Amino acid sequence: MSTNPHPAPVGGPVPGPPADAGTPAGPSVAYHAPDALRLFRECFHALADNVERVLTGKREVVELALTALFAEGHLLVEDVPGTGKTTLARAISASLDATCQRVQFTPDLLPSDITGVSMFRQTTNAFEFLPGPVFANIVIGDEINRASPKTQSALLEVMEEGRVTVDGVAHPVPRPFMVVATQNPVDMSGTYPLPEAQLDRFLMRITVGYPDTRSEVRVAAGAVGTPVVETLPAIAAAHHIGEFIEVARNRVQAAEPVVDYAVRIAQATRTSPHVRLGAGPRGSVALIRAAKVRAASQERGHVLPEDIKALAEPVLTHRLLLSPDAELSGWTAEAVLADILSVVPTPVVGGLAGARR
Template sequence: MTDLRNGTVLAQQPPPPPPDVAAFARSFRSLTGVVEQTVHGQADHVALAATCLLAEGHLLIEDVPGVGKTSLATALAAAFGGRFRRIQFTADLLPGDITGVTVYDQRRNEFTLHKGPVFANVVLADEINRASPKTQSALLEVMSEQQVTIDGTRHRLESPFLVVATQNPVDHDGTYPLPEAQLDRFLMRLELGYPDHGAERQILAGHRGGAATRPRPVTALTPEQVRDMAATARSVHVDDQVADYMIRIAAATRAAEQTRLGVSPRGTVALQRAAQVWAAAFGREFVTPDDVVALAPWVLTHRILLTADAEFAGATAAGVVQAALDAVPVPRQPVRP
């Protein structure tokens, strides 16, 4: 390589070392295995939640009460020793109740910051759609920038940082729909569903003696290890053909007749980040089209808005995503680095 300033020849820079995906896969199994000791019968969803954490995204869970939404969030935080805070969203919740406020201290003659619950590693925004849009928007900066601005001063949040928001799809009284801009900030949306018979028996067995007899959460990793895993995932190779495949899928959702809003570029970035984690979790240094297909329904569906006619005809956003996956040709060439 030649330095154009003086014509000297510089040494060729060595390629970056391959990511240690074998260690990543072992740590991923440890993390999900610990969470599954608390959240029974939800192995797939636990893996998706862990993927969301390691892709440095945020998770929206929409399901009926009592299926383990809160348990999943608390168990995931405990699995890596992270600080956990819960915010119960209500109609009278204010933005300062989330981010924090500055209060004048008469004894010290100065303003002091009272940090809100977002200053944690895992924040559970319970029934997020019960708060007003103004309060919901207080999470936008938090989720996209991992920082909080209070009285003109920016404060960085801890890392790793994950917002787990829940919605109840049954009781719509006193709820506000999430704005499209905020929905787009969630990397994934999950629906846990009811556990099967065997998993529900495990749940019953764990509650027979009361809370005092339940096993204490086990810590599998540390926050530093989670940060290292996120860095490893970012270095997983994404072939140009796989990147083009994701872009064409997103473009197909935008061009669909049933949609008035398709997947945004933020959605394709989220899909790529999730696919990198998913590939590393299986011990691969590169993303395959199968990774994209496996994650697309969870990453893309909530970013699509249907036209009124399509909704009346019974179309769904999940159907639009599946149609895009069916229509876009899958790359057949090698995708190794």
């Protein structure tokens, strides 16, 4: 964890255009720049240090959330109330000099409250589109499973295609675009389970979990100087994140055996006797995208089988529907995936040590 109470904005020797007033300085880097991976690693860990200032002791959770951001995916944070789900989402948005909107999902929320609506203007004698809160770089959907399925489905198109269609007209959302949704366990009062089609659109599902004793004592004692989300400095601007997305996508290579390994894991979830609906092709694609970001965060230009293993649980488990017999027998999606990982052979990929960075 960073000991600097005010991390400096990410920078580097690669010169960029002068930053506007109030905008964090940062590298303007093309993915083919010689030190693009180094700059990616520095940006990734500076953001993680910043977020961890308000989410103490949850480094792995923070890094998974940032992996979803740089993989240009969406994040579902599921846990019981009071564990820091919304704090994580707000801290990520505060660390970026980017537009952010927060939507509190309630049973009476309408789809147009999220996507926007066309209004007739008498002054112009025409309809005018009034964009909803979904038109932001970071959209925080708080307690998403408290809204009705009809309202939840309002996010289906924009999460997959990056646009909203209203009255037959498509309206693109800004890039980067990320939905960070929080939800309480579905067996809690007043919740609606997310449909499978929407779960599949989340790159990852993570849980924050309870803090360790030392961290909880610090929070409960209200230690003087404990940072709050509102005090976090912005580490990177939205266009920097867009550039680093291209770095992970284009500078990190996934060898054919590694891609085959990810696909075989996803296919094994479809043939498991404990699963009635396994991960589709979107799951294996998401696994490779996330693995590339993990490799880039370690300044590697290649994906290792260990990256696939490390990310398989957060990327795939929410895409699995267990059979009734498996549920009655006490199986969980995590246990099924662990069983699959233990039997799918791990490839030995040679020649990666000298891969170009």
